[in-house]
């Protein structure tokens with residue numbers, strides 16, 4: 417049996433309320449049965465609290481060739497952001513495309529990171 421309120425979670429709490437002389441059977445899940453005030457005092461999950469954008473390194477050292485997915489990781493970007501940053505330069509890549517230093521540099525500078533070539 418599903419919860420009467422959210423219709424999603426299985427109901428674990430059953431009770432009867434009397435409303436205008438009518439007895440209504442209620443089945444609620446744990447979440448819906450928890451009073452709102454109690455839920456509000458619970459700590460906010462960490463992932464909901466991380467609204468600030470991740471810190472991007474001011475400088476990175478690039479060793480060639482670097483794949484789009486690797487570059488995205490070091491810059492704390494999604495591969496789509498890396499691919500998207502290259503489109504205005506008429507460079508069309510995929511997540512496993514290997515980039516040379518100059519191409520990777522375009523992405524770095526676009527996102528405010530100074531690239532350094534690894535020796």
Ligand SMILES: [Zn+2]
Pocket residue numbers: 419420421422423424425444445446447448449
């Ligand atoms: Zn529920």
